[in-house]
Amino acid sequence: MRLDQRLIAGMIRPRTRVLDVGSGDGALLDYLFRNSGCDARGIEIDMKEVTRSVAHGLPVMHGDADHDLAHYPDNAFDYVVLQRTLQAVERPREVLRQMLRIGRYAIVSFPNFGHWRLRLQLLTRGRMPMTSVWSRPWYDTPNIHPCTILDFLTLCRDEGYGVQQWMAVDEDGERAPWRRSIRLANLFGEQALFLLRRKDGPRP
Amino acid sequence: MDNAIPATSLSHQSVTFAEGLPLDCGFHLAPVDVAYRTYGRLSPARDNAIVVCHALTGDQYVADPHPLTGKPGWWSRMVGPGLPIDTDRFFVICSNVLGGCMGTTGPRSPRTLPDGTQEPWGTDFPPITIRDMVRAQKLLVEHLGITRLLAVVGGSMGGMQVLEWAATYPECVFAALPIATSPFHSAQNIAFNEVSRQAIFADPQWHGGRYWECGEIPARGLAVARMMAHITYLSEAALTRKFGRRVRHEPGKSGAGAPGSLFGEMFEVESYLRHQGSTFVRRFDANSYLTITRAMDYFDLGAEHDGDMSHPFAGTRTRFCIVSFSSDWLFPTSQSRLLARALNRVAANVSFVEIESDKGHDAFLLDEPDFDRTIRGFLCGAAEHAGIA
Numbered sequence: 001m002r003l004d005q006r007l008i009a010g011m012i013r014p015r016t017r018v019l020d021v022g023s024g025d026g027a028l029l030d031y032l033f034r035n036s037g038c039d040a041r042g043i044e045i046d047m048k049e050v051t052r053s054v055a056h057g058l059p060v061m062h063g064d065a066d067h068d069l070a071h072y073p074d075n076a077f078d079y080v081v082l083q084r085t086l087q088a089v090e091r092p093r094e095v096l097r098q099m100l101r102i103g104r105y106a107i108v109s110f111p112n113f114g115h116w117r118l119r120l121q122l123l124t125r126g127r128m129p130m131t132s133v134w135s136r137p138w139y140d141t142p143n144i145h146p147c148t149i150l151d152f153l154t155l156c157r158d159e160g161y162g163v164q165q166w167m168a169v170d171e172d173g174e175r176a177p178w179r180r181s182i183r184l185a186n187l188f189g190e191q192a193l194f195l196l197r198r199k200d201g202p203r204p
Numbered sequence: 205m206d207n208a209i210p211a212t213s214l215s216h217q218s219v220t221f222a223e224g225l226p227l228d229c230g231f232h233l234a235p236v237d238v239a240y241r242t243y244g245r246l247s248p249a250r251d252n253a254i255v256v257c258h259a260l261t262g263d264q265y266v267a268d269p270h271p272l273t274g275k276p277g278w279w280s281r282m283v284g285p286g287l288p289i290d291t292d293r294f295f296v297i298c299s300n301v302l303g304g305c306m307g308t309t310g311p312r313s314p315r316t317l318p319d320g321t322q323e324p325w326g327t328d329f330p331p332i333t334i335r336d337m338v339r340a341q342k343l344l345v346e347h348l349g350i351t352r353l354l355a356v357v358g359g360s361m362g363g364m365q366v367l368e369w370a371a372t373y374p375e376c377v378f379a380a381l382p383i384a385t386s387p388f389h390s391a392q393n394i395a396f397n398e399v400s401r402q403a404i405f406a407d408p409q410w411h412g413g414r415y416w417e418c419g420e421i422p423a424r425g426l427a428v429a430r431m432m433a434h435i436t437y438l439s440e441a442a443l444t445r446k447f448g449r450r451v452r453h454e455p456g457k458s459g460a461g462a463p464g465s466l467f468g469e470m471f472e473v474e475s476y477l478r479h480q481g482s483t484f485v486r487r488f489d490a491n492s493y494l495t496i497t498r499a500m501d502y503f504d505l506g507a508e509h510d511g512d513m514s515h516p517f518a519g520t521r522t523r524f525c526i527v528s529f530s531s532d533w534l535f536p537t538s539q540s541r542l543l544a545r546a547l548n549r550v551a552a553n554v555s556f557v558e559i560e561s562d563k564g565h566d567a568f569l570l571d572e573p574d575f576d577r578t579i580r581g582f583l584c585g586a587a588e589h590a591g592i593a
Contacts, residue, residue, distance in 0.1 A: 039553070047558060054525060054555045055577035057585020061526075061544055061556035068548070076551035 001027040004169050004191060008081060008107055011165060011195050012036060016078035019043065019103065021065045022085040026053035029060070043068055066090045069098035077103040084191070086110040087143040093155065096196075100161060106196045112168070114148030114186040133171055133190050149186040152194065160199035167193050214271055216264070216300070216307030217241060221343050225302075231330040238344045239307025240264050240299035243283060244291030246348070251592055253350045254289060254583070255341060256298040257358030257365035260496055261430075261488055263306040266298040267291070272487045278569065288580035289357065293587070297348065301365075302340040303332045303495040309340075311491035312416075326491055327413030334361070334503045338368040342376070352376050355586055357579070359383035359568035360535065361496070364503045367543075370524070371505060371516035379523040379586035381579065384532055384568045386539035387513045387546060388504035393534060396436055397497040400429035404490050413491055426490045427481030434480045439531040439564030447473040505546075513546035520547075523589065525555040525582040527575065529567040555582060 001009075005028045012018060014036040020028055023042025026049070032040035042060035044050045053060035061068075065082060066089050080103035082095070087110050089095045099106040111133045121129035128138040136142070147155075149168070156163055167179060168189025179185070185192070216239035224234020241264045246253060256266050256279065267283040269276060283289045283296055300308035311329040314322040345353065356369040356377050363385025370380040386393075404410055407425025415421055435443075450472045509515035524547055528540035537558045544556040559575045561567040568575065 041553060047560070050555075051557050051559070051574050051578055054557050054585075055574075055581030057581050057588060059523065059525075059553050059555045059585075061548075061554050062558060063544075063556070068545070071545040071548040073549060073551055 001031055003172060004109060004193060007193055011107055012079050018079045019077045020081045022083055023060055024049055026056060026058040026060060029058045065095045069102060072102040074101055079103055079105045079107055081107045083109050087146050092145050100198045109191055109193045112149050112189050112192050113146040114150060115190055116187050149192045156196060161196040163194060164197050165195040169193055218307050219347055225339055227330055227336045228333040229331050233330060236309045236340060238299050238340050240297060240344055243267050243296040244294055246295040250350050253295045253297060253353050254355045254357060255353055256296055257362035258298060259360035259362045264298045264300045288576045299341055299344050301337045303492060303499060305489035305492040311495055312489045324416055329495055332495060332499050334364045334499055335368045335372060338365050338372055342373060352378060354590055355379040355381060355583060357381040360385055361500050367505060370522045374520050374522055377522045378590050381525045383527045384529055384535045384565055386535050387543045389500050394501045397501055400433055400497060401494055403428040422490045423485040426485045426493060430484040431477040431481045434477060436534045437564060437566040439562055441531060441562040442564050443473060514549040517547055517552055518550050520552050523553045523586055527578060528558045529561045530558055531562045532565045534565040
């Protein structure tokens with residue numbers, strides 16, 4: 001399991017209901033079931049990964065964040081997780097709304113477009129930045145909604161989501177040390193990880 | 205066309221329920237025989253049982269040779285020691301459906317008339333539903349001393365039974381595996397069934413359904429029904445791969461089949477379908493075909509709930525694994541997705557996989573490694589969650 005997935009797992013209380021949107025190879029689901037006793041389920045867009053997960057006995061269904069969250073009832077889960085996917089969905093704001101409708105908490109990770117290397121490349125070369133995180137050219141990237149950590153915080157404020165916890169993480173998933181300053185995190189953090197709750201707070 | 209009379213006197217392993225069964229149509233059918241096969245051993249805790257539900261023309265001989273055709277069981281590549289439905293671990297039960305013709309009470313079973321004489325039910329057999337089939341299976345499962353099934357598994361019409369099991373007896377079904385199926389029978393599929401039935405009705409040897417009186421069977425009609433249906437089980441890609449436009453030459457034939465005549469040559473696909481038709485009539489009863497296709501047509505999980513297919517599953521704790529095949533146009537993935545979303549609406553535990561295959565609806569009976577892995581993995585996961593070592 002990637003290190004940032006360990007950080008996500010650390011945010012999830014044992015024996016809760018979890019929906020992992022974009023569950024990939026199912027590593028987080030497997031961990032949450034075996035180590036935390038969670039009722040953990042996944043949605044995954046890549047059919048090969050779905051088949052692989054189900055073949056490992058994990059409950060994963062084919063689907064995607066944009067089209068399949070709307071079918072779940074309110075409060076179906078304690079946590080809804082979206083890993084490194086927010087920037088690639090069609091309607092990020094709607095996806096966040098759905099996550100916090102069907103779950104009490106949302107855990108969201110995304111690559112930070114405010115990282116200094118991206119800013120520097122755009123400034124010095126005048127072209128769309130390419131880094132190990134943002135590795136595909138503009139015409140070929142699935143990441144159609146890049147945002148910075150500050151952008152994301154603004155959206156959370158506008159939508160009235162409470163930020164329970166946040167951290168900046170480098171590409172390997174190591175927790176970065178800029179926990180105190182959002183501005184420094186926005187400059188030096190390659191990935192961001194947020195634990196959000198609904199405006200009206202978690203229901204009992 | 206082959207006119208062989210199907211053997212009616214075969215003996216099958218079966219159990220008789222004298223008290224019978226109340227049917228959805230209001231009729232109380234009694235007695236009810238349920239013919240079945242079991243594989244593997246029931247654990248002392250009686251917690252490792254899996255019910256396999258067969259499709260329209262299947263039967264209980266899921267993993268041992270068919271007594272009429274001598275061919276291997278219809279799912280012998282899936283059910284057996286070390287196979288995905290592993291009989292070294294699980295106790296597998298498969299019964300012939302109500303309305304069938306392989307030992308379970310159906311149109312060919314005898315009934316006693318008011319004057320004390322006996323004759324087959326024929327077309328007077330009451331209309332049955334998929335739920336009636338499942339009720340009969342429930343009697344069998346109780347008879348075997350099992351209160352909770354680890355899983356219910358089935359493809360096509362078998363998948364409809366899986367869904368009825370989960371909807372009707374949710375507390376008895378730990379895991380459900382509906383394969384290549386749909387939460388309701390579509391208009392297109394009802395249409396195909398109707399053509400099949402009309403082919404049987406049009407056969408002069410059908411005799412209004414009382415063909416046994418003349419010692420005949422509507423072999424031609426039933427064979428045409430089977431040929432038409434068989435096309436729907438395949439895909440264009442599968443037919444092209446298997447047969448293409450190849451022509452089969454049969455030297456020495458005269459008359460209508462002679463070279464130079466309109467039908468002097470036969471495409472291989474025609475020959476294949478004729479073979480499928482003629483072998484089918486040897487093992488299947490026409491009135492059973494009518495009864496069972498009608499049961500499929502009636503199937504609609506949302507019918508009693510204003511079309512809401514999720515309603516029957518409200519509060520379910522069953523683990524579902526829905527499987528579809530990319531080239532299946534009889535029970536397409538879109539219908540499985542409707543089912544998956546209906547289950548999402550009640551926050552059920554659902555896995556949903558579409559297997560890439562060009563083999564059409566029949567893919568669930570054929571060699572598809574990803575499919576095998578899915579079945580094995582899901583059942584192992586279910587066993588783990590159920591606390592079965």
